[in-house]
Amino acid sequence: xxxxxxxxxxxxxxxxxxxxxxxxxxxxxxxxxxxxxxxxxxxxxxxxxxxxxxxxxxxxxxxxxxxxxxxxxxxxxxxxxxxxxxxxxxxxxxxxxxxxxxxxxxxxxxxxxxxxxxxxxxxxxxxxxxxxxxxxxxxxxxxxxxxxxxxxxxxxxxxxxxxxxxxxxxxxxxxxxxxxxxxxxxxxxxxxxxxxxxxxxxxxxxxxxxxxxxxxxxxxxxxxxxxxxxxxxxxxxxxxxxxxxxxxxxxxxxxxxxxxxxxxxxxxxxxxxxxxxxxxxxxxxxxxxxxxxxxxxxxxx
Amino acid sequence: xxxxxxxxxxxxxxxxxxxxxxxxxxxxxxxxxxxxxxxxxxxxxxxxxxxxxxxxxxxxxxxxxxxxxxxxxxxxxxxxxxxxxxxxxxxxxxxxxxxxxxxxxxxxxxxxxxxxxxxxxxxxxxxxxxxxxxxxxxxxxxxxxxxxxxxxxxxxxxxxxxxxxxxxxxxxxxxxxxxxxxxxxxxxxxxxxxxxxxxxxxxxxxxxxxxxxxxxxxxxxxxxxxxxxxxxxxxxxxxxxxxxxxxxxxxxxxxxxxxxxxxxxxxxxxxxxxxxxxxxxxxxxxxxxxxxxxxxxxxxx
Numbered sequence: 001x002x003x004x005x006x007x008x009x010x011x012x013x014x015x016x017x018x019x020x021x022x023x024x025x026x027x028x029x030x031x032x033x034x035x036x037x038x039x040x041x042x043x044x045x046x047x048x049x050x051x052x053x054x055x056x057x058x059x060x061x062x063x064x065x066x067x068x069x070x071x072x073x074x075x076x077x078x079x080x081x082x083x084x085x086x087x088x089x090x091x092x093x094x095x096x097x098x099x100x101x102x103x104x105x106x107x108x109x110x111x112x113x114x115x116x117x118x119x120x121x122x123x124x125x126x127x128x129x130x131x132x133x134x135x136x137x138x139x140x141x142x143x144x145x146x147x148x149x150x151x152x153x154x155x156x157x158x159x160x161x162x163x164x165x166x167x168x169x170x171x172x173x174x175x176x177x178x179x180x181x182x183x184x185x186x187x188x189x190x191x192x193x194x195x196x197x198x199x200x201x202x203x204x205x206x207x208x209x210x211x212x213x214x215x216x217x218x219x220x221x222x223x224x225x226x227x228x229x230x231x232x233x234x235x236x237x238x239x240x241x242x243x244x245x246x247x248x249x250x251x252x253x254x255x256x257x258x259x260x261x262x263x264x265x266x267x268x269x270x271x272x273x274x275x276x277x278x279x280x281x282x283x284x285x286x287x288x289x290x291x292x293x294x295x296x297x298x299x300x301x
Numbered sequence: 302x303x304x305x306x307x308x309x310x311x312x313x314x315x316x317x318x319x320x321x322x323x324x325x326x327x328x329x330x331x332x333x334x335x336x337x338x339x340x341x342x343x344x345x346x347x348x349x350x351x352x353x354x355x356x357x358x359x360x361x362x363x364x365x366x367x368x369x370x371x372x373x374x375x376x377x378x379x380x381x382x383x384x385x386x387x388x389x390x391x392x393x394x395x396x397x398x399x400x401x402x403x404x405x406x407x408x409x410x411x412x413x414x415x416x417x418x419x420x421x422x423x424x425x426x427x428x429x430x431x432x433x434x435x436x437x438x439x440x441x442x443x444x445x446x447x448x449x450x451x452x453x454x455x456x457x458x459x460x461x462x463x464x465x466x467x468x469x470x471x472x473x474x475x476x477x478x479x480x481x482x483x484x485x486x487x488x489x490x491x492x493x494x495x496x497x498x499x500x501x502x503x504x505x506x507x508x509x510x511x512x513x514x515x516x517x518x519x520x521x522x523x524x525x526x527x528x529x530x531x532x533x534x535x536x537x538x539x540x541x542x543x544x545x546x547x548x549x550x551x552x553x554x555x556x557x558x559x560x561x562x563x564x565x566x567x568x569x570x571x572x573x574x575x576x577x578x579x580x581x582x583x584x585x586x587x588x589x590x591x592x593x594x595x596x597x598x599x600x601x602x
Contacts, residue, residue, distance in 0.1 A: 182562070184558075184562040185521045185559075186564075187562075210592070212555065212596060213511075213558075213592035214558070214559065216515055216518040220486045220521065220522065240599065243595070243598075244599045246595045261483070262488070263487075291513045291548060292513060294544070294547045298543075298545045298546040298547045
């Protein structure tokens, strides 16, 4: 068993997490959250989204958040960008990296972006070209890679089609998302193995939701398949829009436990993240459902 | 990746789960729970414990439970037995299988059994011999295999010493327990790999607690290491005595999701287990914290 010495955790809590929370977090709290995360050793924080606030009202303050966070050297502050209009705002807000997104399944893409997959490609291509032209790295989220809430199973051909198109546009990294948290480790091994035949493994990241409690197992499977970049959300922020009350993104602190306990470095300070989660619970007025946080709470009770 | 076609889930909720719940479940509810579990396809149910009620008051009604459950042909109804006095009661209650237990770490064994490891061996040996003499299978739980709440790391030599001693006594199967839920998949691969050098893999089962959210990943790692018997607890019953509020045993329904979604058979009806969990929540007056149950609740809300 040959594990990598080091992996990268990409923090998506302030964007993917908060986007799916029922309560909207005040702008000042978001700023404080990003600043606290900046001090943990995380090298990548997805701060917000420049999607039209009509669609994601919870992140309508993206410009304000970007203008007020304290940027730590060496940390990339990224944002979700749907089109060139969003890119314009993102550039004005001085993002360090741009994230485009689409789905591997036609129905989810249609529901989420209001366009067919074919019609989404040129929109994203324009964003990628303009972002690259000003020297920004671009990440591409592919949703519903492991299953679609409307179609069920998603074929590998559909995943490959979208993944290849994004890479051909010049996207630097693909984040393969288990949007509804249905993936199992065997599937992760298969999907990564098949994609690796057609694209460099170094360009692939994995993004798991813990809806069915499989996220950590899927990360372990992905690690063994050669993946070294994993998305996670502080406190496991973000629920599942298809099953209210179910778990959302895999928690950053649980992911850190997995890696650190196996001797795999992340350069992230687990204690600092746990302290941020404790603060976060106070800030949002409820307990989060990460395991690592429950252990700390329990030990103190 | 060669997965087995079929694995065995051993249900430990009525014993290990209820033993660690704060509220004591009424005897009639326990009986109903075992009867419902019997109808799900589970072939092994650990019903209760014949440890002195002074130590485990929550299971002091073991005899009453055994006398009232409806025994389904093909299902093994087992109980925890600490010594020959407990075995006497267990035999009177007509258990189908006997489970002895001890720890791989000296301090946990001392705290839990009030004896040194060396002094525990003859006590268990007497139980095993008498149980085998009347034709009953014996399972041996080894606690703290992956970490001890008092000593921290537990050496493989200590695990091997206890495991070998139990097998030498005639124990048919060892259940290797991650009592405090600290194990990570890399460790599971290592521990199973090392033990397999000295004992048949078919005699090993794995018993994970989900305290830190690693249980499903550990089961997947164990499966890949050749293990085909896994303990689980309906509804994830049972907390962690060392961190109140943290998760307990891995939930049967989450474990079933893992296996079934990967095409590994268990002969257990996932829907019947989920229906039992829904009933269980009514019976205990609180929600359980399994992921599969949260998804069902969310989908209905």
